[in-house]
Amino acid sequence: MLGLDPLYILLIAIVVFLASYLLVSYLRESSTQKEEKGKLLTMKKCLSCNYVLSRPYEKEDYVGRKEGKCPRCSGDMMITAIYLEPPPQPQVTAPS
Numbered sequence: 823m824l825g826l827d828p829l830y831i832l833l834i835a836i837v838v839f840l841a842s843y844l845l846v847s848y849l850r851e852s853s854t855q856k857e858e859k860g861k862l863l864t865m866k867k868c869l870s871c872n873y874v875l876s877r878p879y880e881k882e883d884y885v886g887r888k889e890g891k892c893p894r895c896s897g898d899m900m901i902t903a904i905y906l907e908p909p910p911q912p913q914v915t916a917p918s
């Protein structure tokens with residue numbers, strides 16, 4: 823009578839696992855939001871006229887990927903860099 827149903831134990835294990843998984847992912851998400859200091863940007867360059875354009879980074883972006891047309895000469899554009907934008911500098915007020 824004291825023995826627990828193995829299925830019941832398994833169910834508890836799954837629930838505990840799911841709960842801790844959710845908690846960990848929630849904590850990770852909130853900590854990355856706090857750590858975020860700048861925006862991730864994608865820089866792309868025209869292969870014909872070297873016109874440079876940057877825009878917010880998107881998941882599928884990678885260096886070397888050809889994307890879109892140059893607004894200046896309608897040549898092919900290629901992603902040349904993915905970088906973190908430095909946070910905006912706080913305005914230094916001159917001492918009086």
Ligand SMILES: [Zn+2]
Pocket residue numbers: 868869870871872873892893894895896897
């Ligand atoms: Zn161009």
